[in-house]
Amino acid sequence: MVTLRINGREHQLDGLDPEMPLLWALRDHLGLTGTRFGCGKGQCGACTIHVDGKATRACMYPIGSLGERTVTTIEGLASQADQALQDAWVEHQVPQCGYCQAGQIMTAAELLANNPTPDDEAIDTAMSGNLCRCGTYQRIRAAIKTAAIKTAGAKR
Amino acid sequence: MTTATGADVRVVNVSRRDLLKGLLGAGGLVLGVQLFPGAARAAMGAGGALAETFAPDLFLSIDASGLVSIVAHRSEMGTGIRTSLPMVLADELEADWERVTLTQAPGDAAYGDQNTDGSRSVRQFFGAMRQIGATARTMLESAAARAWNVDASECAAQNHEVVHGPSGRSIGFGDLVPIAAVLDTPDAAAVRLKDPSEWRYIGGKGVPLADGRDIVTGKAGFGLDVVLEGMKFATIERCPVLGGAPKSFDDAETLAVPGVERVVPVPGYQGAPAFSPVGGLAVIGRDTWSVLQGRNALEVEWEEGEHASYDSRLFRRDLEREVRKTGQVVRNRGDVDTALAAADTTLEAEYYCPHLAHAPMEPPCAVARVADGKCEVWAPTQSPQTARASVAQALGLRPVDVTIHVTLLGGGFGRKSKPDYIVEAAVLAAVIEAPVKLVWTREDDIRHDYYHSVSAQHYTAGLDADGKLTAWRARTAFPPIGSTFNPASQLGIGEAGQGVIDMPYDVPNIRCEVGAAQGHVRIGWLRSVANVYHAFACSSFVDEIAHARGLDPLDNLLDLLGPQQHVDLDGARYGNYGGSPADHPIDTGRFAHVVRLAAEKSGWGTALGPGRGRGLAVHRSFLCYVAVVAQVEVQDDGSILIPRIDMAVDAGQLIHPDRVVAQMEGAAVFGASLALTGEITAKGGAIEQGNFDDYTIVRMNRAPREVAVHLVESHRPPGGVGEPGVPPIAPALCNAVFAATGQRIRSLPLSRHDLKRS
Structure with a gap:
């Protein structure tokens, strides 16, 4: 039995390999399909x-290693x-196509949480682990900057 | 009938036909539509036969609440087509986009061509969508005229209601539905299309992406997200070499993995790979992780078959030998041999481009269920009709007993036109008698693709004493796409129509030749297809000619294009992407215009810092003209940064300009990936790459930093936009590398070259 704390809820999963990556537990056992498989x-x-709160690759994270840690997926961004x-x-x-975008947004959310006004270099550093085969990088960069401005404005 | 839009479309009010139950068959005003684009219509004979064969599918309904439902019949893989085509219909209807819902069509010939490929969706269906929307608008206006007992000419639809001009009264679409539902369908001739100045969405700001909000919240449904009750999971171990089969296998350890239920052989193809599975051993179980673990434990000895000696490094030599001799002539003007012999200077260059893999972010996948002699599939497919036919054939079912539900596609790029993975899922579902989700790993995707073909080109030019170009000889050789369907096929004549035969330059003596090459892996079409390698060779060679003539590349290019004219292809067989020569001639004026525009916007001719250079390339494909100026910066370590790319695009009438811009931005990145590092190699018949660590695609930090897209405003018939941005990117980048370093790049990818700052 393993307990997963996801998006503010606890889920008990029984009989699963503790080595199973969180990705497949989310997708195949919890119906949280917003977290996508791309490379494994x-x-x-x-x-x-x-x-x-830290951006993490679900395809590499065994459910048995999660312990008390809490997980947020794209469905839980609030x-x-x-x-x-x-x-x-x-x-x-x-x-x-949209397939990679949930992952892009999760990475960008962590970036902005740590660095509310990232420059191009900070955006490059944070986002270059996320591939987009359609090539939406330019707009991703623009959206991050827009969100940074709006969030900074709201806080003032 | 062919309508005022030039569209082959028949629209009929089927609101009261109870027997018609389609996707939208829930009362209200329902319009049935039959689409016969191009050849399909010709094949069916003259118009008189249509009445007998009329079997419309329902494209549009409006219910009593005014909700407009539109069928999206093409596949959404990122071009925005699921938004753009319904938007055209909604615009002509004067519908408020906020009150429109979309339904995705399953695979059915009644929807006309659904193969979302060849950058065809808008150019084939723009006219039809306008006609359908305008027909419905006309009916609603007639309904309002009846309700008010006024002349229909005084009634005009406007933002989801019909307004009576003289009195200013209005009625909402929903309230008009009961009246409109019993009206005869107006003749196409009586349907007035909007003047472009009246468009509310088309050609302007467009509308928000239909799936945008669902995508950013993780709710969008891709193929891999489909879940069925009682569904099993499957993964397939396939022979690393095409056409191989298991000689023997041991699945004892596999079956010992918790969650694994069984191992099922999947038969391979007979004769040609075509759209059939390549065969292998499927591991079936309760979830993805279990079956992947089980597959890792599988021991298989393969009979590798005839392609086991394929080595792409050696094959390159074969291709180069092939293009050093005369091939099959596919275009001829004047006498190239004599002109070359008489030339003051001759210029020769040889180019090479490797195999590429599509690598859509969502690997191939499908969910299938077979029960009671029927099969239902949910899959990310570009071509649901091909999938339907292939599944029917594999299972021995009638096509009508196979339903293909089209999910969103996590990328396609041509890979998901081939339904091999859908057939695999269907075959497994039939064998295990349970619904099954077939998962391809990234390694499966990279190692069992329908690869972009490997190719070589040999170009020769003759210049006279004045530096004028007198002879142009282009030779190309590559395993053709045809080899996937007929292993004996070795000449890619069709592919030569993508950047060789249709070369636009004004040269008195031209000869284009195609050499032979055998396929040893499945060859398929990848975004812009043979234009990738032919544009690389042609636009690189034009840059070499500029250098040889001592001309600025821009001046050289405009000089070679010559005066504005429609290019005469000297009687060569040329498909023109299905576009008529009258609507879509090869126009050197449009070439020159995009070249000038890209050059001007890029600051062509202004000074750049050390290690930097600009390169120019232009290419027409899919009836669209794209000129690119790429700026590169070669780093001290020889790596390349791309500070800026300017793209000038003439695609004729634009439907959703923001999506055109997005396609070009994406094409710049796709082109940069293949130019910088794109390379699939084979050894012992097996593909050597397997994931994004060894088949790298460009990441944000190496992507073009700024892509500026400059659209040409036009009311010419629309061309394609999904693919045409890709071909000129690689040659523009390599020409920029030459400008920056003096090193001429004649083979891709750039990562294979040792670049030095000059």
Whole structure:
């Protein structure tokens, strides 16, 4: 039996391999399919979630290692800043196919939580682990900057 | 009938036909539509036969609340087509986009061509969508005229209601539905299309992406997200070499993995790979992780078959030998041999581009259920009709007993036109008699793709004493896409129509030749297809000619294009992407215009810092003209940064300009990926790459920092936009590298070259 704390709820899963990556527990056993499979080895970032607030690759994180840590997935993004980020994504019409975007947003949310006004270099550093085959990087960058401005404005 | 829009479309009010139950068949005003684009119509004969064969599918309904439901019949893989085509219909209808819902069509020939490929959706269906929307608008206006007992000419639809001009009265669409539902469908001739000045969405700001909010909240449904009651999971171990089969296997350890239930052989293809599974051993179980673990424990000895000696490094030599001799002539003007012999200077260059993999972010996947002689599939597919036919054939079912539900596609790029993975899922569902989700790993995707073909080109030019170009000889060789469907096929004549035959330059002596090459992996079409390698060779060679002539590349290019004219292809067989020569001639004026525009916007000719250079390339594909100026900065370590790319685009009439811009931005990144590091190699018949660590695609920090897209305003018939941005990117980058370093790049990817700052 393993207990997973996800998006503010506890889930008990029985009989699963503790080595099973969180990605597959989320997708196949908890119906949280917003976390995407892209590579299975931490290369693409499509499966990015937050573990205790830190952007983490769910495809590399065994459920047995989670312990008391709390998980946030794209379905659980709820803060005002996170919603401003999602709004900025819509405003800039960032998505093309959309598959990688949940992971992109999870990475960007962590970036903005730690650095509310990131410059291009900080955005590059944070976001270069997330691949987008459609090539939406330019709009991702723009959306992050828009969200940063809006969130900073709201706090004032 | 062919309508005022030039669209082959028949629209009929089917509101009262109870027997018609389609996706939208829930009362209200329901319009049935039959689409016969191009060849399909010709094949069906003259218009008289249509009445007998009329089997419309329902495209549009409006219910009593005024909710407008529109069928999206093309696949959404990122181009925005699920938004853009319904938007066209809504615009002509004068519908408020906020009160429109979309339904995704399953695979059915009644929807016309659904193969979302070849940058065709808008150019084939723009006219039809306008006609359907305008027909419904006309009916609503007639309904209002009846309600008020006034002349219909006094009634005009406006933002989801009909307004009576003289009195200013209005009625909402929903309230008009009961009256409109019993009206005869107006003749196409009586349907007035909007003047472009009246468009509310088309060509302007457009509308928000239909799936945008769902995507950013994680709710959007891709193929891999489908869940069925009692569903099993499957993964397939396939032979690393195409056409191989298991000689023997031991699944004892596999079956010992908790959660694994069984191992099922999947038969491979007979004869040609086509759209069939390549075969292998499927591990079935309760979740993805279990079956992947079980698969790791599987021991298989393969009979590798005829392609086991394929080595892409050696094959490159074969291709180069092939283009050093005369091939099959596919275009001829004047006498190239004589002109070359008489030339003051001749210029020769050889180019090479490797295999590429599509690598959509969502790997191939499908969910299938087979029961009671019927099969239902949910899959991210570009071509649901091909999937339907392939599944029906594999299971021995009639196509009508196969339903293909189209999910959102997590990228396609041509990979998801091929339904091999859908057939695999269907076959497994039939064998295990339970619903099954088939998961491809990234390694499966990279190692079992329908690869972009490997190719070589040999170009020769003759210049006279004045530096004028007198002869142009282009040779190309590559395993053709046809080899996937007929292993004996070695000449890609069709592919030569993508950047070789249709070369626009004004040269008195031209000869284009295609050499032979055998396929040893499945060859397929990848975003812009043969234009990738042909534009690389052609636009690189044009840059070499500029250098040889001592001309600025911009001046050289405009000089080679010559005066504005429609290019005469000297009687060559040329498909023109299905576009008629009258609507879509090869127009050197449009070439020159985008070239000038890109150059002007890029600051062409102004000084750049050390290690930097600009490169220019132009290419027409899918009836769209794209010129690119790329700026590169070569770092001390020889790596490349791309500070800026300017793209000038003439795609004719634009429907959703923001999505056109997005497609071009994406094409710049896709092109940069293939130019910088894109390379699939084979050894012992097996693909050597497997994931994003060894088949790298460009990341944000190496992507073009700024992509500026400059759209040409036009009311010419629309061209494609999904693919045409890709071809000129790689040559523009390599020409920029030449400008920055003096090093001429004649093979891709750039990462194979040792670059030095000059």
